Amino acid sequence: MKFTKLRIAGFKTFVEPTDFLIEPGLTGIVGPNGCGKSNLVEAMRWVMGETSSKNMRASGMDDVIFSGGGNRPARNMAEVVLFLDNSTRTAPAAFNDNDAIEVSRRIERESGSTYRVNGRETRARDVQLLFADASSGSRSPAMVHQGQIGQMISAKPQERRRILEEAAGVAGLHSRRHEAELRLKAASDNLLRLDDILQQIESQTKGLERQARQASRYRDLAASIRRSEALLALINHREATQALADAEAKLAFFACEVEEKTRLEAEAARAQGIAAHALPVLREAELARGGDLQRLIIAREALDGEEKRAKARSAELSQRIAQMSSDLSRERALIADAAGVLERLDVEAAELSDAAAAEADIETQGRARLIEAEAALAAAEAELSEAQEQRAGIEARRMSCEAALRDERARLARLEAEFTKVADEKAALLADLGGGEDRALLQEALEQTIETAGAYEDEIAQFEAAHADARSLEASARGKLAEAERKAQKLGTEAQTLSKLLTAASGGFWPPVTDEITVARGFEAALGAALGDDLDASTNPSAPAHWAETDRRADPALPEGVEPLADLVTAPEALARRLNQIGVVSRSEGPALLPLLKPGQRLVSKEGDLWRWDGFVQAAEAPTPAARRLTEKNRLGELTLEAEAARETADALKAEAEEAEAKVAACAAAESGARQSHKAALREVETARARHAAAERAEASAAARLSALEEATQRLTSGRDEAREKFAEAQMALDDLADSAELAERLEVCRTRAGRERAVVGEARAELQAHLREAQSRARRLEAIANERKSLAAALGRLRRSDQRFRGADRGSHNRI
Known part of the structure; x- marks a missing residue:
């Protein structure tokens, strides 16, 4: 595709519609600064799909619209149209229908831009892909602006690659790949979302299935309940009917009973x-008898009551007499007891008074004896305390020495055990160092594995190069195969279409003779002009108009030098006579040979001119339908041959492509095998390196551990010697302590003496306390005797008065009885 013209209207400084022709070669634009030269390049970038207002030297995309100036008002719209020549048909398939492509972009203030291609509105992305496929675009390196040459010189490899890809025409493929990746990502997201939706639907389906099972169970239970309810209603109805019959029977029975x-x-x-x-x-x-009976009953009840009251009073008086007699006897006994108690109290008071007089001397002696015993006890306890303190100090020192002996003995045993453990560990470590892997061998194995991995890397590079060559060959073969397939398919489709057209045109009960005629290429118009409508006739004898075979032996010959049309046409025998009488000449020879024609003879030119023997001349016009049919028939034959050849070529290229594909697969398998071997070699390298590092770490660790063990051995030796010295010192201190048997004997003597003195003190204190308690008891008893005598004297007076009263009451009771 090539740019042919640029039309600008209302874009920046171009307020009026302006056309710029872009002729083949180099087109230059010359003018002073500020005249709009850069605006032309920006207009081309803008129509190619530029979306950044910054790259358009504007703060917003609406700023590209003419904003007014001088005496011209601002415009509300801007439009840029770019015309492209697509005669080579290299545009994308969506825009490859026309020889010319018209791309326009129109913007209105605050309404955005619209793109159109050949008058049809399209997306900005499609316009960008259109120019990307043509190695151009709004941000293509082909659009050179100020300072870009210096940027290209100092560009990074990625930017240079972009320039090379733009020059190679693969930038559009990158854009399409990016778009395809976005679509694939969107499709992948949709698939993930679809999986989530399917899982949700599945969970909902499970819930619905569970609900359906519950609903089915509910229906079954509801049906069972309805059946049970119906059965229950039937049973109730039958029971009610039976109860009604029973009630009616009882009603009849009760009616009889009522009667x-x-x-x-x-x-x-x-x-x-x-x-x-x-x-x-x-x-x-x-009533008369009842009144008499009632009077008698009342009289009897009155007599009975009087009798009962007399008996109760007599019993009460007898009981009071007995009670008074017993009370009188008791009071007399109490009076006698009280007199006896007074006598005893007098005797006891006299005895207690005598004992109190002698108690003062006994108390004084007991107190003196208690003081002497307490002094002796204090001396014995002081001696016992001194002996206990001496024994406790000796025992404490002895226990301290024994504890020190135990500690040093345990420490010495622990140090001996640690010394033995360190010695064993040192011997085992030396044995491990002697039996470990040699680091030199590990280093050699590591270098060998690295060399092997390097060799595999070289093989991988070779296989990659072979794989790349095979892929390029495969791509080339597939490109050729695709081209051959398209060509074969195109020829086959064209031949099939033409065959269908010819078959449709030759339909009917009597097919025309043109179906049986084959003419040399280029002479179809000549045959059509020579035979005309006669070509529509059939060779079938039953047809109303048909060709029939006749004798042609007496037919005159054509003029000398004239080639008969029969030599250029293959036709049924019925047309041989007619074709032999038709000559083929050039246009210039026809008029000169016309007089030489015999009756029935004709001359035709390749272009379709006709000269007949009777002077009729017809110039070449549009080919007749029969001529066109013959041309199409010849074309069909050629297309069939070309299609077969294209198919053979395609089959051969297919075989080459399959071979290249097999080679690619073999190279890929070899590369994959080499990569696997390389990975295995790398794993061996890592393993060897790990073993080598492990050996180094083990050796360093063993050296450090040996050093630590040497220090531990020295430390344990010094500790063991120190423990032995301290153990000997503790044993000597224990041996220097006094004999504990003597201390124990002295302590026992002191303890016996202290116990004896405590017993004496206890006895003296007990005797003194007993005397004091007895004195207190005698005093309290004397006081109690005095109180008791007072109470007994009062009680005796009361008893005597009660005795006199009881005697008078007893005499009165006997009198009443």
């Missing part, structure tokens, strides 16, 4: 009426 009872009631009422007539006389007699 019988009514009859008996009537008879009883009649008897009652008879008895009621004699009832008043009997009632009067009953």
